[in-house]
Amino acid sequence: MSVPEKVAQLTQFFYFRLPPGSEPSLDFDAERQPAMVEEAIRTGRAGALLFVTDPSEINRLQRMVVDGNRLGIPALFGFDVIHGLRTIFPVPIAMAASWDPASIEESQRIAAREARAVGIHWTFAPMVDIARDPRWGRMVEGAGEDPYLAGVVAAAQVRGFQESDDPAETVIAGPKHLVGYGAAAGGRDYDEVELSDSDLWNVYLPPFKAAVDAGAKNIMTAYMTLNGLPATGSGWLLEGLLRKTWGFEGFVVSDANAVKNLVTHGFAENARDSAIRALKSGVDMEMAISDPAYEHLADALADDASMAEVLDASVRRVLTAKAEIGLLDAPFVDEAGSREILGRPAHRDTARVAAERSMVLLRNEGSLLPLAANELGSVAVIGSLADSARDTIGPWVFDYDLDETVTILEGIRARVGSDVNVAFEPGIPVVQRTFPSMFDQFGRNRPHDPEDFDETAAFEAAVEAARASDVAVVVVGEWQNMIGEAASRSSLDLPGRQLELLQAVVATGTPVVALVMNGRPLDLRWPASHVPAILDVWYPGTRGGEAVARVLFGDVAPGGKLPFSWPRSVGQVPIGYSHRLSHEPENQARRYWDEASTPLFPFGFGLTYGDVEYSLPVIDRDYMGLHDVATVSVSLVNTADRMVDDVVQLYLHQRFGSASRPVRELKAFQRVTLAARESRTVVFVVGPRERTYWSAASHSWVVEPSVFDAWIGPDSTTQLGVTFEVSDN
Ligand code: BGC
Secondary structure, three states, X not given: OOHHHHHHHOEEEEOOOOOOOOOOOOOOOOOHHHHHHHHHHHOOOOOEEEOOOOHHHHHHHHHHHHHHOOOOOOOEEEEOOOOOOOOOOOOHHHHHHOOOHHHHHHHHHHHHHHHXXXXXXXXXXXXXXXXXXXXXXXXXXXXXXXXXXHHHHHHHXXXXXXXXXXXXXXXXXXXXXXXXXXXXXXXXXXXXXXXXXXXXHHHHOHHHHHHHHOOOOEEEEOOOEEOOEEHHHOHHHHHHHHHHHOOOOOEEEOOOOOOOHHHHOOOOOOHHHHHHHHHHXXXXXXXXXXXXXXXXHHHHHHOOOOHHHHHHHHHHHHHHHHHHOOOOOOOOOOHHHHHHHHOOHHHHHHHHHXXXXXXXXXXXXXXXXXXXXXXXXXXXXXXXXXXXHHHHHOOOOOOOOHHHOOOHHHHHHHHHOOOOEEEEEOOOOOOOOOOOOHHHHOOOOOOOOOOOOOHXXXXXXXXXXXXXXXXXXXXXXXXXXXXXXXXXXXXXXXXXXXXXXXXXXXHOOOOEEEEEEOOOOOOOHHHHHHOOEEEEOOOOOOOHHHHHHHHHOOOOOOOOOOOOOEOOOHHHOOOOOOOOOOOOHHHHHHOOOOOOOOOOEOOOOOEEOEOEEEOOOEEOOOEEEOOOOEEEEEEEEEOOOOOEEEEEEEEEEXXXXXXXXOOOEEEEEEEEEEOOOOEEEEEEEEOHHHHOEEEOOOOEEEOOOEEEEEEEEOOOOOOOEEEEEEEOO
């Protein structure tokens, strides 16, 4: 291969065709972009494309690629298949809230099958960035605050995308964004990140390690600087840690335009310099919106013979990925076959179950839930989100079919049947962002009200509907374009007049169920003490409304748990359960004089329809050597006369050592479904792996003699514990 032919394999282009009338807000010329990319393809300069999802379009472009380069090497087609392609699953933070790796894996296996069916070979997922600051909108794409949960969820997704009985139904998984992206200063997307070594090793890197260990074949870099060095130009991170230390053998892609951004960071001198520095750092492929920096490589390499090996290694990795995914044998996709796969009812059923398993019951005073459909005469469904198909499926989806999406209103109507009168009132208008979303430009993404929307009349009609009904179901939250990439917020308030509406509905005296549609915690202080039932339904996906109805009416019991600590207000951010203790720990809950410094709902929290009683945990030995393994077990009893769901969680704490350790850390969990009155014993293993941490004293991983506490319970506040000692004798 010639040098330009090699460089082509390392160049990925966005291929955008915006719908007519769109107002492009990205850094590219919408008119010129497709023509520019086609020109690059025809002249053999593109090795990969992204953002095309129509199979006939993929075949057309692939034909051009194959004909356009001397060796006939096809292009990889990549896309953000984040939570489904046609069948939309709950958003990733919701899937994490299921604490159910099997359901997550199966969902992503279906997403992979649908993606591959249209000709996509590679997904830019899972996003495994830890998020401890909900102002950051991309929290919705990840698994929340905890490295252990995030690692389990990451591995399940990688297996789902990449493993199948039929390899032709898999895609390459690309965990992203290495690393620290979720810790953006002030929660402002893309802003710089300063992380302590301890947090980097103990918190932010482990989910990536879990994804690599699960076999991920691609990794995406991050946009920002990490501790002063751009992540996309960090040889320490990419060549050093990822490849040499972790043994990652796949290929690394930059985030969009992140190679050229090395100039923006005040790091590289110009595009040519950024290309050399990115390649040397370990970025195999550049993802470019336009004018790739890597186009300078051929010329730059002529002056630097030492780069030939680096270039060859990168090309080899990309070609290996192409060979392994089967692209070299079958570059084209079966357009007719794709329709059957995208239409499979079984895919929608799995999405419904995934949604049911993701919901988190936050409050249920007086056991208002489940509702008994046969005892109700009327239900008022309130809030425009309740009947918005587009919002039901959430952000980061483009190939959905709104006609097959079940909204909450539709789900409730279908569940209760025609004997129950279901009234719907939006109550308030759609709330618009102060600054529009870059995703609004993609056709049907910007929420709109009907032209004649009368705000005052709508508010009154909603309150009247509640007053006249046996129960009011009020859907509150954020519209889907308020969350995701470039969707950071300075406040966690319910946007618009949603709180006022909820208050007015509660004031009618009708029992109220609040459903929260969200991808981050919102300020629910008032609802948490005034609304009897609160169910977090997230953005539940294609069959979301049906799943909501099945949980509301008790066909299934909720069993999801929060994957983050839910703050009372934005002023507490960041807040997490695995903090360290400091001076006056007895005042831990009173660090602010104006409000408790505890979360509104703790990490791991979620109710079910009934009570699960936990015994004190039992450990099989209370004294052991450094490398010994203990088992800790607990007995559970479902005291309810119905089936319930719970997630049994094990937390560990090291009392002293070479560095100060957090008060507790999640180390194992198991989701359980218990039949009426059923008992179960759950056993966890606690060994050196669970006790290992990265010590700021030695700058290395350590296992130390100490005294440990192990707690088991239904959330991170459990006090049911045992103590054991580890010695190095
Ligand atoms: C995002 C990535 C995404 C890429 C391609 C970027 O702006 O940060 O997460 O995969 O665009 O859509």
